[in-house]
Structures are given as structure tokens and as C-alpha cells.
Amino acid sequence: MEVIFLLIAISLLLAGTFLFLFFKAMKGGQFDDDYTPSVRILFENPPKKSTKKNPSTKQKSYE
Amino acid sequence: MHSKLPKQNIVICFHCGEDCEGVQLVVDDQNFCCQGCKLVYEVLSENELCNYYTLEAYPGGSQKSKTGSTNRFDYLNDSDTQLNLLDFQNEHESHVTFFIPIIHCASCIWLLENLFHVHSGILSSRVDFVKKRVQIKFKNDKISLKELVSLLATIGYEPKISLSNLEQKMPNAVDKRTVKRLAVAGFCFGNMMLFSVPEYFSEADLIDEGFRGLFSYLNVVLALPVVSYAASDYYQSAWNSIKQWRINMDVPIVLGIISLFFYSLWEIFANNQAGFMDSLGGLLFFLLLGKLYQQKTFATLEFDRDYKSYFPIAVTKMSHNREEVIPLSKLQVGDVILVRDEELIPADSLLLSDQANVDYSFITGEEIPVFKQKGELIYAGGRQIGEPIMLTIQKSPSQGYLTDLWNHESFAKNKDRLLEPLASKISGVFTWVVLAIAFSSFAYWSFLDFSLAVKTFASVLIVACPCALAMSTPFTLGNTLRIFGKCRFYLKNASVIERMALIDTIVFDKTGTLTDPANAKITYYGESLSTETATILKSMVERSTHPLSNRINHWLGLQDGMALEHVAEIKGGGIEAIFKGQVIRLGSPEFTGYRSVVESEGGNLVFLTIEKLEIGYFHIESGLRSSAEHVVKSLKSDYQLHVLSGDYSHEQTSLEEKLGEGISFNFKRGPSDKLSYIKNLNISRHTLMIGDGLNDAGALQESEVGVAVSDRVSHFSPASDAILDSDVFGMIPAFLGFAKSSRLIIKASFILSFLYNAVGITLAVQGLLSPVICAILMPLSSISVVVFTSLATNAVAWRRGLFNLKPS
Numbered sequence: 001m002e003v004i005f006l007l008i009a010i011s012l013l014l015a016g017t018f019l020f021l022f023f024k025a026m027k028g029g030q031f032d033d034d035y036t037p038s039v040r041i042l043f044e045n046p047p048k049k050s051t052k053k054n055p056s057t058k059q060k061s062y063e
Numbered sequence: 064m065h066s067k068l069p070k071q072n073i074v075i076c077f078h079c080g081e082d083c084e085g086v087q088l089v090v091d092d093q094n095f096c097c098q099g100c101k102l103v104y105e106v107l108s109e110n111e112l113c114n115y116y117t118l119e120a121y122p123g124g125s126q127k128s129k130t131g132s133t134n135r136f137d138y139l140n141d142s143d144t145q146l147n148l149l150d151f152q153n154e155h156e157s158h159v160t161f162f163i164p165i166i167h168c169a170s171c172i173w174l175l176e177n178l179f180h181v182h183s184g185i186l187s188s189r190v191d192f193v194k195k196r197v198q199i200k201f202k203n204d205k206i207s208l209k210e211l212v213s214l215l216a217t218i219g220y221e222p223k224i225s226l227s228n229l230e231q232k233m234p235n236a237v238d239k240r241t242v243k244r245l246a247v248a249g250f251c252f253g254n255m256m257l258f259s260v261p262e263y264f265s266e267a268d269l270i271d272e273g274f275r276g277l278f279s280y281l282n283v284v285l286a287l288p289v290v291s292y293a294a295s296d297y298y299q300s301a302w303n304s305i306k307q308w309r310i311n312m313d314v315p316i317v318l319g320i321i322s323l324f325f326y327s328l329w330e331i332f333a334n335n336q337a338g339f340m341d342s343l344g345g346l347l348f349f350l351l352l353g354k355l356y357q358q359k360t361f362a363t364l365e366f367d368r369d370y371k372s373y374f375p376i377a378v379t380k381m382s383h384n385r386e387e388v389i390p391l392s393k394l395q396v397g398d399v400i401l402v403r404d405e406e407l408i409p410a411d412s413l414l415l416s417d418q419a420n421v422d423y424s425f426i427t428g429e430e431i432p433v434f435k436q437k438g439e440l441i442y443a444g445g446r447q448i449g450e451p452i453m454l455t456i457q458k459s460p461s462q463g464y465l466t467d468l469w470n471h472e473s474f475a476k477n478k479d480r481l482l483e484p485l486a487s488k489i490s491g492v493f494t495w496v497v498l499a500i501a502f503s504s505f506a507y508w509s510f511l512d513f514s515l516a517v518k519t520f521a522s523v524l525i526v527a528c529p530c531a532l533a534m535s536t537p538f539t540l541g542n543t544l545r546i547f548g549k550c551r552f553y554l555k556n557a558s559v560i561e562r563m564a565l566i567d568t569i570v571f572d573k574t575g576t577l578t579d580p581a582n583a584k585i586t587y588y589g590e591s592l593s594t595e596t597a598t599i600l601k602s603m604v605e606r607s608t609h610p611l612s613n614r615i616n617h618w619l620g621l622q623d624g625m626a627l628e629h630v631a632e633i634k635g636g637g638i639e640a641i642f643k644g645q646v647i648r649l650g651s652p653e654f655t656g657y658r659s660v661v662e663s664e665g666g667n668l669v670f671l672t673i674e675k676l677e678i679g680y681f682h683i684e685s686g687l688r689s690s691a692e693h694v695v696k697s698l699k700s701d702y703q704l705h706v707l708s709g710d711y712s713h714e715q716t717s718l719e720e721k722l723g724e725g726i727s728f729n730f731k732r733g734p735s736d737k738l739s740y741i742k743n744l745n746i747s748r749h750t751l752m753i754g755d756g757l758n759d760a761g762a763l764q765e766s767e768v769g770v771a772v773s774d775r776v777s778h779f780s781p782a783s784d785a786i787l788d789s790d791v792f793g794m795i796p797a798f799l800g801f802a803k804s805s806r807l808i809i810k811a812s813f814i815l816s817f818l819y820n821a822v823g824i825t826l827a828v829q830g831l832l833s834p835v836i837c838a839i840l841m842p843l844s845s846i847s848v849v850v851f852t853s854l855a856t857n858a859v860a861w862r863r864g865l866f867n868l869k870p871s
Contacts, residue, residue: 004274008281012254019250026242036192039169040176043118 076100078219080121100125103219107174110181115174122170123219135406136216137388138377139209144390148208148224150198156186158200159208161215161222164775166195175220182206182214197222224376238358241296245351248293251285252344256838258282262337263835279331282340290324293347310491312484312536315529316350318494322524339525342837346530349845353537357544357557366555366783373425373444373757374409374460378402381453396456403451404634410443411463412454419452420635421445426465427574427709427756431610431667431683434635434651444757449634468734468761474782484561485809486536490529497527497824504828515830522832526823531816531844535809539852543805546860551788552798559784562767563802565749569698570741570762572754573708573718576772577695579688579789583614588661589671589679596678598625600671603638603649606630611669612638614683615649637669647673666713684714687721690793695722697796703748707732707740709758737762753795757781797863804859811855812848819844 025031075082076096088095091108095101103123107115115122138144151158165171172190175197179185184205190197197220201211215222258278297313297320304311320343327338378394379401380387386401391409394400399415402408408421419435426444435441441454443463460466468474501523508516540557547554554560571577592600601622604612609632629641637650648655649671657670657677666684670677698704704726706718712730719728732740737754738761744750745765752759752766755773760781763769771783772792780786787795823840826832860866 005277008277011257012281015250015254019246022246023243026239031242033191033193036172036190039172039192042169043173043176 076121076125077116078104078121078123079125080123081125096125099219102217106181106218112174112177112180115170118170118173119168122168122174124165135377135388135403136209136212138390139212140207141377141390144376145208152203154203156200156202157208158198159211160196160198161212161224162194162196163215163220163222164195165220166190166192166197171220174218178214181218182211185211225373238355241351241355241358244293244296245348245355247288248344248347248351251289251293252341252348255282255285255341255344258285259337259341259834259838263838275337276335279335279337279340282338283328283331286324286327286340286343289344289347290320293351294320297350304487309487310494311487312490312529312533315490315494315497315527316533318497318524319346319527319529322521326521326525337834339834339837342525342834342841345838345842345845349530349842350533353534353541353849356541357537358541366786373407375407378409391460394456394460396459398456400454400456401451402447402454404447404449406447408441408443408445408447408454410456410460411458412441412443412456414439414441415453415455416450418635420448422448424575425756426758432635465734465757468738471735471738471761471764474761474764484536484558485806485813486532489813490532493529493532497523500527500824500828507828508830518832519828519830522827522830523824526827526832526837526840527820529816529820530841531819531848532813534845535812535816535848535852538849539805539809539812539856542853542856543801543860546801546856546865547798550794550798550865551791552794553786555784559768560802560805562749562784563751563799564806566702566751566768566799568703568705568744568748568750570705570707570744570750570752570766571695572737572752572756572759572762573706573714574685574710575755576753576759577687577691577706578685579691582686582689583617584684584686585614585618586682587679588682589677592679595625596673598622599627599640599642599647600649601625602627603630603640603647607632607638611667611683615669615681618681645674647671648675687718688789688792692721694793694795695726698799699723699725702799705729705740705744707737707762709733734758734761738765741765751799753787754781754783755789794865797865801860801863801865804863805856808852808855808859812852815851816844816848819847 074094077093078095078100081096088098088101090101090104093104095104100123104116107113139148149157149159163175166175172192175190176188178188178199182205184202186200186202188197188199199211206214212222212224258281261275261278294317297317300311301313301317304314323339323343323346327340327343330336330338331340374391377388377390380389380394381399381401394410400409400412407425414435414437417437419439419441420432421435421441422432423442423445425446426442432448433445440457442465443460444465461470501520504523505516505520508519537557540560543560544554544557547560597619601616601619602625604616604619607613625642627640627642628644630638631640632638633650633654635651636654637648639649640647649669652658652668652670655670655672656675657672657680659677661668661680666682669681669683671679671681695704706722706726706728708714708728708730709732710730712728715728715730719726729740734757737759741750741752741762742765745767750766751768751770752762753770753772754760754763755771759769759771760783763771763781763783768785769783770785770787771780772787772789773780774789819840823832823844826836
């Protein structure tokens with residue numbers, strides 16, 4: 001059963017690390033903006049110049 | 064340009080999605096409604112940023128009303144101003160954060176984050192969509208701050224820079240300290256629960272006796288940060304309230320924390336028992352969670368704006384016939400300034416030019432410009448429409464007719480203290496009752512068994528800890544705040560709801576609040592209009608952006624336009640057109656040459672002449688907002704209603720007819736009259752003021768709840784407790800009712816938590832409280848109160864129709 005001492009130490013250390021990381025992330029501003037990243041990730045990288053498209057293909061037609 | 068456009072075939076601007084209304088500007092097969100929109104498109108396509116238009120349809124804001132004198136950003140060259148605006152600067156690069164209210168879609172984010180394609184001096188930019196801010200890093204030697212702002216303005220994203228954000232940096236919306244405390248409490252609570260599991264199943268003999276001691280000591284260690292750090296706000300608040308000989312909600316909480324902690328210490332070290340440290344951790348965790356839940360903020364809205372938020376940062380001063388752009392703070396009495404088209408007049412001043420056309424919509428909500436002549440005093444806050452004008456400053460910007468309001472004492476007081484929260488009232492009684500029970504059970508048991516007496520004393524204090532009581536308020540109010548926010552009614556903080564529930568008197572501002580400028584009442588007097596004349600008029604007013612033209616346009620209804628030989632709008636005068644060689648003029652008497660004197664009280668007159676022959680005139684009065692009648696009538700039975708107006712009293716009879724009797728009307732009230740009117744009412748009543756312009760700011764501040772009605776909530780609203788989107792004006796009765804219901808819900812959840820306390824105390828006085836019961840009862844009561852309040856508020860909101868609103 002002595003292994004429990006070790007396990008307790010490890011579990012506390014682990015939980016403590018998470019707490020520390022949470023503080024660090026908060027200080028770094030990770031939780032300041034919880035909406036924009038969800039939009040940003042959907043943007044594609046701009047196409048290279050070699051595949052320059054005719055502008056009319058990009059645009060929609062309207063009545 | 065003169066071709067007829069059939070109505071059903073509407074051409075929509077590729078940039079902003081507005082009707083092009085006959086304007087034909089075509090680039091790359093796309094139509095644009097104005098030069099501004101076209102220019103933005105050209106800049107973007109030049110830099111291959113047309114992806115902007117594919118992410119969302121019509122992503123841009125209309126550029127029609129954009130004003131542009133080339134030197135309006137000159138003040139950004141001033142080093143003091145720069146220092147205030149920049150977040151960071153070294154010899155190579157600078158960082159700056161701008162508030163750009165127009166940010167509204169994914170395209171906006173994409174474009175603003177690709178700014179570095181437009182100008183090589185921009186290193187990177189990052190958008191915070193919710194706060195509508197963008198942080199830009201740029202190279203000092205390649206682009207100046209002024210050039211950067213001009214660039215943003217060119218692509219249609221002009222940042223809003225106001226005096227107030229120069230003076231203080233924007234405060235961080237969410238209280239980070241509460242989050243940190245919550246994290247610590249959660250960490251300790253979770254671990255303490257784990258170490259207490261063997262104790263919960265102590266009958267089962269899960270582990271050796273040796274571990275029990277260890278686990279208890281670990282619990283003590285984990286409880287230390289909870290008691291010393293996570294709970295520190297509660298000690299502060301409880302101490303402050305005791306110092307004033309009052310008992311607020313935090314006093315019984317602190318009593319519970321202290322008794323839990325010290326009784327557990329005694330149990331663990333003296334009696335070798337488990338103690339209640341896990342319950343202590345849980346208590347703080349749930350309390351802090353509730354506190355955080357209540358702190359809903361609307362990051363883009365400002366409730367505490369003063370005049371500095373509206374006034375320009377810089378003005379054009381004339382010295383020795385030379386224009387010089389100086390910061391507003393350096394403006395002095397006697398200075399001569401130049402105010403251009405669409406610019407704000409920053410201080411009370413005398414008009415030096417021959418005439419001015421001042422739009423006071425900011426102040427009064429009435430958007431029709433007022434005509435002023437040389438030598439007249441012009442109050443600060445007006446907006447010049449038309450030719451540039453010269454003014455001499457009479458009073459410094461902080462001491463004008465309007466800005467004096469902000470020096471009034473009512474702006475210094477903290478309204479949150481007006482009403483003692485329901486929870487504080489109850490907690491006073493609660494604390495005394497609990498103390499009485501604790502002492503009497505101690506007295507009873509001390510005759511039989513002294514150690515049991517100590518135990519029951521501590522148990523009563525522990526179990527009666529008003530955890531559930533303390534959580535019902537924040538969760539009910541927090542949820543109410545969220546539901547209001549979804550309905551586009553934004554409250555400054557949760558305490559406004561409690562004040563709103565006790566309102567018995569409602570004061571409306573008339574212009575712009577009860578009346579809607581767009582909903583005008585137009586009467587035409589004179590020779591009847593032939594179809595041909597009406598068609599000509601239609602094509603004349605269609606060309607103009609003047610509010611009166613828009614109203615006449617609306618009144619004329621759907622008609623085909625007509626090709627005219629010449630149409631011109633003379634600002635401050637009217638519109639002139641030539642049809643079949645005849646000069647047709649629509650506008651002021653001077654401009655049209657309309658000589659007959661027309662008697663009319665209030666309202667606006669627009670005259671029509673053909674070849675200087677008097678044809679007739681339009682009388683235009685702003686009409687009631689479409690929902691106003693319904694709002695007033697449904698509120699009349701429950702509240703005392705008042706109407707305040709800066710206008711003359713000619714409309715009283717027509718208003719009384721529409722709104723019914725029993726409303727006290729007060730006309731010709733200036734900004735400070737409105738304030739003192741509310742002050743008088745406050746002596747015997749609880750007032751709610753609904754207004755819209757800066758002239759209501761004093762009254763909004765003096766009333767217990769000040770609600771600002773605004774068309775564009777993130778752009779403009781006077782200082783207030785709540786901001787209401789004008790589209791949901793008709794919901795006011797439902798909002799007030801909902802605020803009342805949430806107060807009832809708080810009361811009901813108090814009853815619920817009293818039931819839990821009754822059970823707990825019954826066990827405690829008998830000395831039966833064990834760590835397991837405590838560990839079950841405390842979270843159970845907290846969670847059930849939270850569930851009850853959330854369900855109840857949602858149910859009430861649904862019944863009142865607050866969920867069926869169309870999304871904005």
C-alpha cells in the first residue's frame with residue numbers, strides 16, 4: 001500500500017501543474033477572446049499569384 | 064443617369080448591400096451605390112483582397128455618409144496624443160489598439176487581419192471580434208499613426224477614437240481575480256473530495272487507519288489557500304458592512320467559513336476525526352462560481368460615457384488666417400475655430416459666419432437641422448451640415464450648457480447603493496436567527512454533555528451557512544441579465560434588475576424616444592399636387608439625404624421617378640430642379656421665395672414654388688413610434704407615467720388623444736430641468752427614465768434606473784444604467800414584468816434554501832451532523848437552487864415572449 005504515498009504525490013503534482021498552466025494561459029490572454037479564433041481558423045491561406053483567377057469567377061451574380 | 068429605373072429591379076451595392084437607388088457606378092461588372100464603396104473595392108482589388116467579398120455577401124458598411132477632410136487626422140501627429148493612444152513603442156515598431164464599431168462579420172476579421180497586404184509598414188494585426196477591437200503592430204519608419212488611421216478610414220474601417228479613451232485605457236471587462244480565486248478553490252475542492260472519499264465510506268474500511276490521518280492533514284494543507292486566498296474578498300466585504308453596523312450577505316458566509324475551518328482543525332488535530340474541509344472547499348467553489356456568473360458584461364457597450372466620449376479629439380483652429388489642428392484640451396475661450404460639414408461643435412460658441420445649419424440629433428434626438436444666423440450662440444454638441452463655419456469659443460468645452468450636467472452631483476453618486484439587495488435584507492434576520500439557534504442548542508446540551516454542546520454549536524453554524532441563499536441571487540440575476548442581453552436590452556450590472564423590479568413611476572422623453580423621426584406626420588397645404596408635380600417632387604427628394612427630404616419621399620410613396628433637366632441640392636436651402644424650363648424649388652422660405660407668412664407652432668415647414676410662384680407647403684411633425692401607443696397603454700395601469708420634452712406644448716392635445724389620459728406632460732424642459740424634475744419625483748417615488756439624447760443624460764443619471772434608447776447601441780448612447788435597442792422599444796412592459804418576476808424567483812429560491820437549512824439545522828441541534836451528511840447536503844442545496852433559478856427564469860422569459868424575438 002506504500003505506493004499510495006507516491007501516487008498521492010504524483011496526483012497533487014499533476015493537478016498543481018494544471019493549475020499553474022491555467023494561470024499562465026490566463027495571463028497570456030488565451031481566454032480574453034473566445035470567439036474570434038473560431039472564425040479565424042476557417043480562413044484559407046491566400047492563393048498564390050500563379051493561380052490568379054479571373055475576378056468574375058469569384059463573384060456572385062445578383063438579380 | 065437620367066434613365067428611369069423600374070422599381071422591382073433593385074440594384075444592390077456589391078460593397079454594402081444597399082439599394083443603389085439609380086446611381087450607376089460599375090467596376091468589374093459590380094454595381095456600387097456611392098463613390099466611397101467603389102473606392103474601397105478598388106483599394107481591395109488592387110491589393111488582391113477580394114476574398115473579402117466571398118466570405119460574406121455585402122460585408123461593407125455604407126460609405127455614403129462618410130465625411131472626409133484630408134487633414135482631420137492631423138491631431139494624430141501630436142506627440143502627446145500618440146503617447147496616449149499607443150500601447151507600446153520602441154525605435155522600430157509601435158503597437159496600437161483601436162475600437163472599430165463597424166466590425167460585424169467574418170469578412171471584417173479577415174480583411175483587418177490581412178492589412179499587411181495593403182501596406183508594407185504594417186507588421187501584423189489581430190481582431191478581437193466580441194470587443195470590436197483590433198491591435199495593429201507597425202513599423203515607425205514606414206507608416207505613421209496618422210497614415211494608419213487614414214488607411215483604415217479609406218477601407219471603411221475608421222476607428223473610433225474619443226477623448227475618454229485617450230485619458231484612460233479601457234478597463235478589462237471580466238474580473239480576472241475572481242477567475243483565479245475560482246481556479247484555486249476548484250483545484251483544492253477537487254483534491255479534498257478525493258482525499259475524503261474513504262471518509263464518506265468509512266464503514267467499508269477501504270484503507271488503513273494510517274492513511275486517514277495523512278488524508279486529513281493533506282486536507283488541512285489544501286484548505287489553507289482556500290481560506291487565505293480564495294475567500295479573501297468575503298472577509299473584506301463582511302468587515303466593511305460590519306463597520307457600518309449592517310449585516311450583508313457576506314457576514315453569515317464568513318461566519319460559516321470561520322466555524323467550518325476552525326471546527327475542522329479542532330476535529331482533525333484534537334479528536335483525530337475527518338473534519339469538514341471538503342465542504343469548505345465546495346462552499347467557496349460554488350460561491351465564486353455564482354459571483355462569476357453574475358459578472359456578465361457587454362464589452363462593446365459603454366455605460367459611463369461622459370461628454371468626452373462624443374466630442375472630437377481635435378479641432379481646427381484659425382490663427383493668423385492659417386488652419387492649425389489642435390487637441391481639444393488645448394482649446395481656449397476666445398479661439399476662432401473652423402467647423403466643417405458633418406463635424407461636431409465642441410464648445411458653446413458664437414457664430415461668425417453668415418449662417419449655419421446645425422443638427423442637434425445627438426442632443427435632442429430630433430434630426431432636422433436648425434438654422435442659425437450670424438451672431439447667434441450655438442451650443443456644443445451640434446453638428447454642422449453644409450458649408451464650413453467659423454466660430455468663436457465662449458466657454459471651455461467642459462463648462463458648456465450641456466457639459467455642465469456632468470459636473471452635477473448626481474454623476475458622482477453610485478446608484479448601486481440606492482437599494483439594499485433583497486439578499487442583504489434577509490441575511491440580517493437570517494444571521495440573528497442562526498446565532499440564536501446555535502446558542503440555545505449550546506445552552507441545552509451543555510447541561511448534558513459539554514463536548515457535544517460545542518459540536519452542536521459549530522454544526523449549526525456550519526450547516527446553516529447560507530450557501531444556497533447566497534447563490535440564488537447571482538444565478539437568478541445573471542440569467543436574467545443574459546436573457547435581457549439576447550433581447551437587445553443591455554444592463555450595466557445585475558443590481559439594475561433589482562432596482563427595476565421596484566419601479567413605480569416611468570418618465571419618458573418625448574423626442575426620439577416616444578416619437579420616431581422616421582415615423583413622421585406630414586400634412587400638405589396649398590394647391591393640390593398633380594400627378595406630374597408629385598412625380599417631379601419624388602425625383603427631387605430622392606436625390607437628397609436631408610431628413611426632411613427622406614420624409615417627404617416616404618410620404619409620396621411608391622412612384623416612378625422622372626427625368627429632370629437639372630437637380631441640385633443647396634445645403635441649408637433646399638433642392639432646385641428644372642423641368643420643361645421651369646425652375647422648381649423645394650425648401651426654406653428664403654430659398655424658394657415663398658413670401659406668405661405661415662402660422663404654425665412647432666414642426667418643420669418645407670415650401671414649394673414653381674418659377675417663384677407659391678404652390679404650397681408641407682408641415683412635418685415627428686410622429687409617435689409605432690409601438691409607443693401600445694407601450695404607454697399597457698404600462699398605464701401599473702405605473703405613474705410622465706412625459707418630458709424640450710419642445711413647445713403644441714403637441715400636447717394630439718399626444719393626449721393618442722396616449723390617453725392620466726399622463727402628466729411637461730414641455731419646454733431643458734437638460735437641467737429634466738434632472739430636477741426627476742429629483743423631485745424621487746422624493747416619493749421610484750423612477751425609471753427612458754431617454755435617448757445627451758440632453759437626457761442628467762435625468763438618466765438622477766433616476767433610479769436610466770434607460771437609453773439607441774438605434775445603434777455600440778455607437779451612441781448617453782450615460783445610463785441600461786441601453787435598449789430601439790427596435791425592441793415595444794418590449795418594455797415585458798422587460799419590466801420580467802424584472803419583477805426575477806425578484807419573485809429570488810424570493811422563492813430563498814424559501815427553498817430555508818427548507819434545506821431547516822433539515823440541516825434539525826440534524827445539527829441533535830448533534831447528528833457528520834462529514835458525509837455535510838458533504839451531501841451542501842452541494843445538493845447549492846445545485847438544486849441553481850437549477851431551480853435557471854429553470855424558473857427561463858420559463859418566465861419564455862412565457863413573456865422574450866425567447867421569440869428575431870435575432871438581430
